Amino acid sequence: MIREWAVRVLTALLAYHLSLSTCFSQSAFEFISRNRNFSASNYCIYPDSVQPTMTPPPAGKRPFYISHYGRHGSRYLSNRKAYDIPYRMLCRADSLDELTPIGQDVLHEMRIIISDSEGRWGDLSSLGKLQHRRIAQRMMERFPEVFQDKAYVDAKSTVVNRCILSMGSFLQQMAQMNPSLQVKMQASAKDMWYMNHQDKELRDSMMTSRSQQLYRAFCSTRERNPRLMELLFVDPDSVKDVVDEVWLNYYLLKAGLIQQNTNMHDKTYLIDLFTFEEIHQFWQMENAYWYFTYGPSLINGGEQPYTQRCLLRKIIEEADSCIRLPQTGASLRFGHETVLLPLTCLLGLNGFDYQTENLEELEEKGWWACLVFPMASNVQFVFYRSDVNDDDVIFKVLLNEQEASLPLPTEMAPYYHWKDFREFYLKKLETYDALRATRKK
Numbered sequence: 001m002i003r004e005w006a007v008r009v010l011t012a013l014l015a016y017h018l019s020l021s022t023c024f025s026q027s028a029f030e031f032i033s034r035n036r037n038f039s040a041s042n043y044c045i046y047p048d049s050v051q052p053t054m055t056p057p058p059a060g061k062r063p064f065y066i067s068h069y070g071r072h073g074s075r076y077l078s079n080r081k082a083y084d085i086p087y088r089m090l091c092r093a094d095s096l097d098e099l100t101p102i103g104q105d106v107l108h109e110m111r112i113i114i115s116d117s118e119g120r121w122g123d124l125s126s127l128g129k130l131q132h133r134r135i136a137q138r139m140m141e142r143f144p145e146v147f148q149d150k151a152y153v154d155a156k157s158t159v160v161n162r163c164i165l166s167m168g169s170f171l172q173q174m175a176q177m178n179p180s181l182q183v184k185m186q187a188s189a190k191d192m193w194y195m196n197h198q199d200k201e202l203r204d205s206m207m208t209s210r211s212q213q214l215y216r217a218f219c220s221t222r223e224r225n226p227r228l229m230e231l232l233f234v235d236p237d238s239v240k241d242v243v244d245e246v247w248l249n250y251y252l253l254k255a256g257l258i259q260q261n262t263n264m265h266d267k268t269y270l271i272d273l274f275t276f277e278e279i280h281q282f283w284q285m286e287n288a289y290w291y292f293t294y295g296p297s298l299i300n301g302g303e304q305p306y307t308q309r310c311l312l313r314k315i316i317e318e319a320d321s322c323i324r325l326p327q328t329g330a331s332l333r334f335g336h337e338t339v340l341l342p343l344t345c346l347l348g349l350n351g352f353d354y355q356t357e358n359l360e361e362l363e364e365k366g367w368w369a370c371l372v373f374p375m376a377s378n379v380q381f382v383f384y385r386s387d388v389n390d391d392d393v394i395f396k397v398l399l400n401e402q403e404a405s406l407p408l409p410t411e412m413a414p415y416y417h418w419k420d421f422r423e424f425y426l427k428k429l430e431t432y433d434a435l436r437a438t439r440k441k
Contacts, residue, residue, distance in 0.1 A: 028287075029280045029364050036271055039279045041286035042337045044374035045074055052402045053158035054142060055414055061384035061394060064142045065317050065322045066330040070135070070378035071337050072166040073128025074261035076120040082258075091340045092242035093233055102273075103232035106252070111272060113255060116264050124162040125262050129169040133378035136173035138401065139247050143382060145328065153330035157187040158196045158336065162347045166376070167334040182329075194310040195335050201436075204295045211300045218288050218359045222281035225249035253282050257440060261375055281371070288359045290369040292436050294342045296355045305353070306347035308339060309429050312346060316422060319383065321388050323418070326388045337373035344379065346374050347425075348407040349399050372399065383418065392417040 057063075058354045077083065093099050099107060106405050140147045147153075153174065157167040164187045171183055188403065207215070223246045230238035233243070256270030266280075296302045296433045311333075318331050345352045349376040362368075380398040396414045403414040407425055408418045 002071065017207065019370070020096060027366075028283060028368060029151050032283060033276050036274075036279055037257065037260050038370065039283040039286075041283065041290065041370050041380050042373050042375075043222050043254070043258045043261065044126065044370050046135075046374050047262050047400065048131060048138075048376075055396075055403060055434045057384050057396075057415060058394070058412055061385070061415075062353070063128040063146050063382055063384050064328045065319070065383040066143060066146055067132065067319050067322075067331065067381040067383070068139075068317075069221055069333045069335065069340060069343065070132070070166070071171075071225070071340050071373060071376060072124060072162040072334060073131040074125045075121050075162050076125060076262055077255075077258050078112070078122035080117070080121060082096070082251045083255045084109065085119065086248050086255060087114060087364050088250050089243045090140055090232070092237045092437075096239065096242070098234045098239050100232060100234055101423070106270070106273065108233060109268060110255070112185065113268060113270075115206060115262055116262065122160075123163060124165045127261060127265075128162065128166060128320065128375060132166045132169040133173040135169045135376060135378065136257045138176065138382070139330075140174060140219045146330060146382075147174070147178055147181065147330065150182050150327075151178075153181055153332060154329070155332040155334070156191050156195060156224050157166050157185075157191055157334040158192065159187050162274055163187070164335070167332070170332065170334070173272070175202070183429045194314045195333060196233065196339055197307060197309045197310045202304055206304065211292055211297070213358065214299055214357075215288060215292060219285050222285055224252065225278060227275075228252075228278075228404070231273065237392050242286065249278075250282070253279065254288060255291040258329050284363065287362055287367070287369050290341060291359070291362055291367060294345070297370070298357045303432070305342040305431050306429075308343040309432065311339065311343060312398050312425060315381065316426065319418070320422075321384075323383065323393055337377065338379055340379065341373050342368060344399065347379075347397070349397060349404045351405075353407065383414070395421070397432045398405070 013015075028038075042126065087107070089112045089439070090099065090103065090110065093103065094107055152173070155167050157163045167185065171185060174181055175183065225245060226236070228242075228249055229245055233239050252270060253274055256273070259265055259268045259270070274282075289298050292300060294304050294307075296305055315331075322329065322331070326335065333406055344350075347353075351365075352372065354365055356362070356365070377400050378398075380401070381395050382398065383393055383395045385393050394412065394415045395418055396416065397406060405414065406416060406421070408416050408420055
């Protein structure tokens, strides 16, 4: 039955798609046309099928230390709201005998998805564990000098279960590849001040009244889906009292997209309800939302990335300490996308510090949050020196295992001098702290 309605929907979508003269940008839309799951924003799965080429370091320099922050791996939906909202709307319409055959099949599909997720809300999936094992394997294979003999590994996680299990999977793979590693593992509220820092002042300024107004205007031309209403309901007008078109469209699409992370990844076809144009519009709204809330949006002051100032200081502090040690090793941290995205923006990796008041510019300028924070996403600082007495320590940054750029001058890209990094970013943090202190006077 499920496969039958998927075929019916795809047939209808093809006819609808051909009747439109699309005016969408051919950037993210092209990606989505090749793989609809790319539109899933923070529900995207990790792109570990891509094997990047690493740029050799300058002669004589060898890796000796890695500083890392990674998001937990693929998970189940953390809040059942995204399921309950469309499910209850469909149930109400069903009680009025207003569901079409496709609507009936979608209601059945939602029951299966909810049943599979029950008791697993927010849990790390088997795919999430595998993602971290693979990332650990590639890290050790690419930088074997860092993990030779009895190298020291300090691993910390936030106190959330899926992050702890991600850390466990990562370290399990490492121990399998080198049982001699000296591993310290911790998940404690004591570390939350930098592992998952919550800044009330910045959080309260995420969505100002002007921000909300501009965001609603941006979404107003993208959030409705009358075609979906016609597909699911016998008479869309008769169910308006029990079905909210905007939220049904939004949550049904979210419910379909997150399944790529769960046991239902090859058993559900909700995504087939939607055209590429509709999926692209969803992506645009999600991307704009993340830009407002955790990016450097000028509309709400451009300061949201500074929520991760404590983490950046900790990264610098621990690197300074480890640089002085003769032994090799790594600092591993496991947390959330709400940390990784603002950290990336604070660093200005790959231009993600781009600031604008025009949300229509984001796609064209390449500010695509989905490139930063898929499930299991990570930032890795890889440090190099010639020997323990080398004063010119250099490093490179990997974003999701791809060499990334920083807004720093360098004659050896993608490598940078650590002393230049320290000077630039400590000054940047000090300037922000001084500005914030001045405002409080």
